[in-house]
Amino acid sequence: xxxxxxxxxxxxxxxxxxxxxxxxxxxxxxxxxxxxxxxxxxxxxxxxxxxxxxxxxxxxxxxxxxxxxxxxxxxxxxxxxxxxxxxxxxxxxxxxxxxxxxxxxxxxxxxxxxxxxxxxxxxxxxxxxxxxxxxxxxxxxxxxxxxxxxxxxxxxx
Numbered sequence: 001x002x003x004x005x006x007x008x009x010x011x012x013x014x015x016x017x018x019x020x021x022x023x024x025x026x027x028x029x030x031x032x033x034x035x036x037x038x039x040x041x042x043x044x045x046x047x048x049x050x051x052x053x054x055x056x057x058x059x060x061x062x063x064x065x066x067x068x069x070x071x072x073x074x075x076x077x078x079x080x081x082x083x084x085x086x087x088x089x090x091x092x093x094x095x096x097x098x099x100x101x102x103x104x105x106x107x108x109x110x111x112x113x114x115x116x117x118x119x120x121x122x123x124x125x126x127x128x129x130x131x132x133x134x135x136x137x138x139x140x141x142x143x144x145x146x147x148x149x150x151x152x153x154x155x156x157x
Contacts, residue, residue, distance in 0.1 A: 001066065002157070003031035003059045003143055006042030008052030014151045025103040026088045026096050028146030029154075031059060037140055058157040065153040066102065074105030077112075077133035079126050081105055086116065101150035107142045 014029050021027040032038045035056060042054035074081040085108050087097050108116060112133060119129040145151055 001033070001061050001063060003033055003061065003154075004035050004038035005029070005031045005057045005059065006038035006040070006045065007055055007057065008042060008045040008049055010055050010057065012156075014145075014154065016146070016148065016151065021094070022089050022091060023144075024085050024088060024108050024142065025100075025105070025144035026091070026098065026146055028144045029151060031143040031145070033141060033143065059154045060157055061153050061155070069101035069147075069150050069153065070099065071102045071104065072098070072100045074103075076139065077106055077130055079130050082116065082119070082126065082129055082133070086120065089116075096146065101145070101147045103144040103146070104141060107140045109140070 016028060019027045019029060023030070030041075032041070038056045039054060042056055046052055046054050072084075074084070084098075084103075084105075089108075091097050106112075115124070115129055115132050118124045119126065124132070145154060
């Protein structure tokens, strides 16, 4: 499987400690299965940090290697997905809230984030949140690699 990582700088080694906490699936290395999505993320990073230039790095993980890892998959928005996102985003410790090597599932972009905010502020309930998310267009999938074991199976191309 070919995956892409968008950044504002090129690097040779993946350092999980440089990853930001409180992301959708936790502190880890995030990739996409589409080049365009990775480039869009790289452009956002450059804009946010006001430094560097958009770059996309290509990685491969063999299906047989992926099958050796603890993988959690969310095929679409669901109550379980929403609870998992909120658990990771609201984690106040430096310890991960799960022990998966890899998590695959939809990105909680700005539009999704607004719906999550409404849920957290009790403006909508969980079934309404999931229902609202199901009708959003452009579901994009992200690949989270959160352990050294998983990172070692990624090969830079």
